[in-house]
Amino acid sequence: MAEILDLLFNPLPNAIMTTLTSISLLYWLLTMFLGDGFDFGDTTVDVDFEGGDIQDIDSPDDLDTNGDIQPSFLSKAMDFINIGKAPLMVIVTLFKFIGWMITIASSFVFNLSSYGWKSVFVLLPIFLLTYFLMHYVTIPVVRLYKNVGYFGEEALDFLGRSGKMRSTIQGENVGSAEFIVDKDVIRLNVKSKSGETINYGDDIVVIDETPDKKYYYVTKDINLNNI
Template sequence: MKELFDIAISIVNLPLTVLLGALVLYWILTTLTGLDLDFFDGDIDMDVDTDVDFDARANLDVQDISNTEVKKEEVLRRRGKLNFFQVFLLYFNFVGLPFMFTFTFFVLFWWALTMAGTSITHSYANDFGFLFFFGSILPALLITKIVTKPFKRFFTNFNNKGEVALEFLGREGVLQSAISGDRLTTLEIKIQSDPIKVMVQSKNGLPISANTPVTIVNQVKNKQIYIIQPLNH
């Protein structure tokens, strides 16, 4: 046990050990206190066709529970419309599931692979060990993608508080980003003072400028994408 501890706090493994410990503390705090620690709050605005199955809550809110079903071929076909970071997030399930959920799995596998590699080669205390540190990133991402994929079905019909999906039609909010045509963006609405973000698209593709009060008037069939129009239109 002492040898394992020494390896974990070695010069190569210490950064991941500290990060993993911080994530464990994060989950303990959010579980026991319900604190909404939105370290990675942000939106992903995408120009995509509506035949892509994006979940209504596809953004980077830590507490958002979503089910962004983006097939590999769809992402590859639209690589010209999505930047590298967006493709990366989609492909490795950092958008299709709560960000911190996927991120925790990734760090856990990265730490485990680095620990195993440096332990077997006894390189945890020298520069050679950093080859395992950086070389384990891609394998950890691939394992994370495989392990987290089954959880998408579990999270499909739940919102950010773990409740059954709510009715969004008729809800109002203020659009933060201008949209038109097939462009998608997120809209924050409040239900019983609980902020929830949904993916939205302009009705009939009409342009809507930023900071415009809007209302949700419809939903794309079989998709978690909602149609909006200016309030009092």
């Protein structure tokens, strides 16, 4: 037992990743004991609703656009590990767990204990490696959430919801907007209702959707924060 604890908390990178992973484990345990359980309906990211999958933006055959969509670097980074297509906490937990396993293995392979506190710098390449691995690890997770159908959940109604633009749109251009629903990040294909320019980062509100539900019509949201 003492050897296991020493491995989990020595050297420093192991201690950091063990602590981070334990926090996620505690979160899921609390979620279960508080009555939410581990069911998939907790996230409300219902893949059954139309137009809610960001990958539609990347497919020019699916959308009739007259302008270039320019997602931010952060938006592209989130897309790469499928944030928005699976619950955020699931993605975060997987990231920590994979990083934790790589860190434990690295402590053996590279004898990190001999580097003292400087061994913490090994976390930088480990996080980078984990990020790229997450692209492939999350693929079956996304498929799983599509297949389970979120038992008991209804399709999300986005009309009237407020969000933030993640690209600039005007005229007939179609862009990307981000919405937070029960702590989960959901991105939708959106279009300016009046054709006015709506810039990246602007607060917007959904006012309508197209008959084919490929994208939503939005307008600028006037509130106390942007007056």
